[in-house]
Amino acid sequence: MRQYRDAHIFMDLYKNLIRPLLFLADPEVVHHGAMAALKVAGPVLAKFAPKPDPRLARTVFGVTFPNPVGLAAGFDKNAVALPAWEALGFGFAEVGTITARAQPGNPKPRIFRVPECAGLINRLGFNNDGCDAVEGRLQRLRESGRWPAIPVGINLGKSKIVPLQEATEDYLLSFERLKGLGDYFVLNVSSPNTPGLRQLQDRAALHELLGTIQGRNTAGRPLLLKIAPDLDWQMIGEILELVEEHKLAGIIATNTTIDHAGIPAQREQQGGLSGAPLRARSTEIVRFIAERTKLPVIAVGGIFDGPSAREKFDAGAALVQVYTGFIYEGPGIVKKICRDLVGR
Ligand SMILES: Cc1cc2nc3c(=O)[nH]c(=O)nc-3n(C[C@H](O)[C@H](O)[C@H](O)COP(=O)(O)O)c2cc1C
Numbered sequence: 187m188r189q190y191r192d193a194h195i196f197m198d199l200y201k202n203l204i205r206p207l208l209f210l211a212d213p214e215v216v217h218h219g220a221m222a223a224l225k226v227a228g229p230v231l232a233k234f235a236p237k238p239d240p241r242l243a244r245t246v247f248g249v250t251f252p253n254p255v256g257l258a259a260g261f262d263k264n265a266v267a268l269p270a271w272e273a274l275g276f277g278f279a280e281v282g283t284i285t286a287r288a289q290p291g292n293p294k295p296r297i298f299r300v301p302e303c304a305g306l307i308n309r310l311g312f313n314n315d316g317c318d319a320v321e322g323r324l325q326r327l328r329e330s331g332r333w334p335a336i337p338v339g340i341n342l343g344k345s346k347i348v349p350l351q352e353a354t355e356d357y358l359l360s361f362e363r364l365k366g367l368g369d370y371f372v373l374n375v376s377s378p379n380t381p382g383l384r385q386l387q388d389r390a391a392l393h394e395l396l397g398t399i400q401g402r403n404t405a406g407r408p409l410l411l412k413i414a415p416d417l418d419w420q421m422i423g424e425i426l427e428l429v430e431e432h433k434l435a436g437i438i439a440t441n442t443t444i445d446h447a448g449i450p451a452q453r454e455q456q457g458g459l460s461g462a463p464l465r466a467r468s469t470e471i472v473r474f475i476a477e478r479t480k481l482p483v484i485a486v487g488g489i490f491d492g493p494s495a496r497e498k499f500d501a502g503a504a505l506v507q508v509y510t511g512f513i514y515e516g517p518g519i520v521k522k523i524c525r526d527l528v529g530r
Contacts, residue, residue, distance in 0.1 A: 194525075200516030213297040213306070213513075221267055228270030229332055235273045236521065239528055242277070246482045246504045247408040247435035249337050249369050253277030255495065255523050258486045258507035259341035259372065259412070260308075264315045265323055272334035275520040279334070280507065281320070282341030283374050286359040288316030289346055292379065298455045299513075304490065305449060305464075306510045308442065309457030311379040312343050317360035324367040340368035341412065343377060350382045353391070354398045361399055371407055373399065376414035376441035378458045384414055389424050396432035408435035415440035415467045415487065419474065426479050436482035436504070437475055440468040461510035464488045469501050476502020490515055492526020499527075 208216050238252035245251070256278040257271050263282060271279035291313025298307045314320070327333055342364070348356040357373060365371070373395060375386035386395060396411070403409055411429055413422065429437060442458025449463060465488025472485045485503035489495050490511040498506050511519050 194518070194522065197516055197518035197522060200518060205514070205516065209299065209301065212295065213299055214294060217297070221262070224267040224270035228267050228273060231273030232269040232332070232334070233273075235335075236275050238277075239524065241528055242524055244504070247370065247410075249408060251277045251337055251505060252335070253524050254499075254505045254527070255520050256280060256339070256484070256505060256507040257512070258509035259283055259339075259374065260310070261509055261512070263313065265320050265327075265338075268327060268334050268338060269332050272336045274517050275524060276336060278337040278339060278369075278505070280339035280341050280372065281368075282314070282372070283312050283343035283377065284314050284317050284320050284340065284360055284364065285312050285343050285345040286317050286356045286363075287345040287347070288319060289313065296457070298453070298457070300449050300453045300459075300461070300463075302450050302453065303448060303461070303463050304510070304514050305459055305461035306513065307446075307449075307453075307455045307457040307459050309379045309455070311346065312377065317342075317363040321363045321367065324364070328367070337369035338367075339370045339372055339410075340364050341372040341374050343374045344380060344383055344386070346380055350385060350391075353386055354395050357395060358398060358402060362402065365403070365405065365407055368407065370410060370435065372410045372412050372438055374412045374441070376412050378414070378416075378442060378444045384416075389428065392425065392428050393432075396428055396434065400432050400434070410434060410436045410438055410484065412438035412441055413471070415443045415464060415471060416445060417471075422471065422474060423478070426475060426481070429481060430479060434481070436484060438484040438486060438507070439471045439475060440464070440487050443467060460487070461514070462488050462490065465494060465497075469497050472498055472503050473501040489523070490519070492523050492529075495523045495527070496530065 242253035265281035292311035468487025485498035
């Protein structure tokens, strides 16, 4: 438990001293700085990684997780800092979104803090190095012997220049390239920042996508679908039918929302909203799925502490992920949530 007590002290330091300084700078500049630091420090930090508490371990879709608190997609888009996530206590890390082709994403600025409601708005648009570069990086990490002991998820998206009608082949390209390197895979059809992407959640398009990828998933890797919080219940119901028909391993709920009703007008920016304003909606969707299916759900949206994580587990989640909470609460968030879960 000592490592979890220390986390508390560090979190106070982060919130009172480090965060106010970081929040003076542009969010994306801070992000790149943090990633550069974690990339360098990761292998060293990994030597001091907290010992997993066996009470938190669980096996979901055939994969064993040392604890159920993961890093959400979008933070380590290019898989540059995997050893660091284990060192910070995460039970798993999801890299990506990775697209078949390298792409720069949307014009900057494209990440905006909304501190009044502990939110973030982003319209990054899948800026990433592309599947070839990430494959090489992951291969080198494997060969170096520094591959983390935690499960690694790989989140895949559509390249922006590829027309929507050719989306399936585009996902397939990156899946084929990376399928030997992840413990689970995610088809991201729910980012609001790639034009038309969310249309892949429609029945016909999704049927084709899931059928094709599963058809080529000969090694039976766990394949999950990440959905948007802006779908109505009927659409979610249809998606669940398809996910079960194509024998996916689970659902990730949810991505960011385009519903900005909960944020102050002067903070309005186009893009996906995450953090506290998303919490209730994402929990509602997790509950809806858990009540209707036996599919494992990875819950993500507005998790900042033990109670908000427990809310997701109580709604039926098997695992949780954090992104915005990590920005607002600092790296101690993982250990804090784990301490709360152990206490329970
Ligand atoms: C800056 C930023 C970038 C993101 N990039 C991705 C991404 O590339 N792929 C993805 O599936 N989700 C992405 N997300 C969504 C998160 O993974 C998560 O689903 C969402 O932010 C809700 O969780 P949170 O409230 O803990 O942030 C991104 C979120 C943020 C804030």
